[in-house]
Every structure is written in C-alpha cells, then in structure tokens.
Amino acid sequence: MGGPAGRQRYGEARRLVRIAILIGPKSAGSNMRAIAEAFPPGSPDAEVVRVVAPSAAAPGLDVARRLQLPVAVADPSSAGYAETLLRMARDDRWDLVCLAGFLRLLPPEVLEAFPRRVLNIHPALLPRYGGRGMYGRHVHEAVLAAGERESGVSVHFVDREYDEGEVLHQLRCPVLPDDTPETLASRIRPLEHQAYVESIRKLLADPRG
Ligand code: GRF
Numbered sequence: 321m322g323g324p325a326g327r328q329r330y331g332e333a334r335r336l337v338r339i340a341i342l343i344g345p346k347s348a349g350s351n352m353r354a355i356a357e358a359f360p361p362g363s364p365d366a367e368v369v370r371v372v373a374p375s376a377a378a379p380g381l382d383v384a385r386r387l388q389l390p391v392a393v394a395d396p397s398s399a400g401y402a403e404t405l406l407r408m409a410r411d412d413r414w415d416l417v418c419l420a421g422f423l424r425l426l427p428p429e430v431l432e433a434f435p436r437r438v439l440n441i442h443p444a445l446l447p448r449y450g451g452r453g454m455y456g457r458h459v460h461e462a463v464l465a466a467g468e469r470e471s472g473v474s475v476h477f478v479d480r481e482y483d484e485g486e487v488l489h490q491l492r493c494p495v496l497p498d499d500t501p502e503t504l505a506s507r508i509r510p511l512e513h514q515a516y517v518e519s520i521r522k523l524l525a526d527p528r529g
Pocket residue numbers: 346347348349350351352380420421422441442443456512
C-alpha cells in the first residue's frame with residue numbers, strides 16, 4: 321500500500337483498504353454516498369474511514385453524518401492544511417484518498433505521501449473539458465457549446481495540475497440534440513457513481529496498483 325500508513329499493495333492478503341473522501345464546499349455528497357454504500361463497514365476489502373470537508377457548513381457533511389461516516393473539517397486555505405491532512409492520514413491509517421467535489425489542488429506533500437493513491441472524478445471525457453474552472457455546470461455547458469455527440473465521466477489519478485493525472489477509468493454516454501446542462505448532468509451523475517466504485521475495485525484487484 322502506498323500511503324504513509326502501510327507498505328502492502330492493493331490486493332495483497334485481502335487487507336482492508338482504508339478510504340478517505342475529501343469533499344468540497346458545495347458537494348451534494350452523491351459520490352461519497354456511492355463509495356460508502358459500495359464499501360460499507362464490514363465489507364471485506366475496503367471501507368470509508370474519514371470524510372473531510374473544507375468547512376462546517378459544507379452540505380455533504382450532513383450526508384456523511386447520516387451515513388455514520390467519521391467526519392472532520394479542514395480548511396484548504398489555512399496554513400497547516402497539509403500537516404492536518406497528513407496527521408489525519410496517519411491517525412486513521414488512510415490507504416486511498418478519493419476526491420469528490422473537492423475543487424482545489426492538493427498540497428504536494430499530500431500527493432507525495434500517496435503516490436497513485438489519490439483519485440478524482442470528473443464529469444466529462446478527459447483530457448477534454450478539464451482544468452481550472454471546469455467543474456459542475458461549466459463542464460456540461462462547454463461540452464454542449466462544442467456540439468459534442470458524446471460525453472461521460474473520467475476517474476483519474478491526481479497530480480499537481482487540475483484534471484491532468486493519468487486516467488484510470490472512463491464511462492461514456494450520448495449527448496442528445498435537445499440536451500441542456502441539467503439533462504446532461506443528470507445522465508452523467510449515475511455514471512459517476514458507477515465509475516468511481518469500479519475504479520476503486522480496479523485498484524483493489526490490481527496488485528501492481
Ligand atoms: C461531481 O459532479 C464530480 O464529477 C465533481 O464534483 C461533483 C461532486 O458531486 N468532481 P457530489 O458531491 O459527489 O454529488
């Protein structure tokens with residue numbers, strides 16, 4: 321395992337992979353829920369051990385609490401954010417970090433502590449329609465404005481740039497002639513949940529992961 325907590329790799333000896341989910345200030349928490357429901361407490365291969373929100377007002381925190389997930393608040397713009405995350409990672413023994421609606425770059429120290437162990441979900445087919453400012457409705461508006469016939473979701477490893485890390489998994493769907501950003505988003509949303517869970521399973525199954 322690549323995190324600071326362990327040395328084993330995914331897939332070895334059916335070790336439980338401990339997942340942390342970092343949500344954003346406006347996250348509805350739907351990807352978090354999908355991951356938590358796919359790997360509930362007592363599941364043999366993975367479980368969610370922490371949800372970290374950027375503020376106590378993040379709506380996703382309520383979703384996490386209802387799911388009985390351990391929560392924490394850490395402000396990404398505060399001094400000491402990296403140390404706070406790394407301390408949590410040590411205390412909770414994180415193996416894998418999943419970003420779900422987290423709109424910032426992660427501090428380099430955190431990325432270095434989790435090589436190929438930080439994932440993000442993006443609601444379009446990267447490498448197109450990603451990058452700074454490309455989130456939520458903006459992504460779907462850009463896809464529609466370009467006249468694309470197809471969109472989808474991408475799960476990728478996170479690096480020091482927005483949406484540029486290696487793509488691990490993609491799912492595709494059509495863009496229909498009368499689509500609006502909202503109808504496209506609602507077609508894509510369930511694919512996000514499916515793709516995120518499939519990506520985690522892919523990592524769990526791949527001993528070189
Ligand atoms: C999703 O659209 C995801 O693709 C993007 O942020 C949104 C988070 O939604 N990165 P939710 O909070 O998981 O419902």
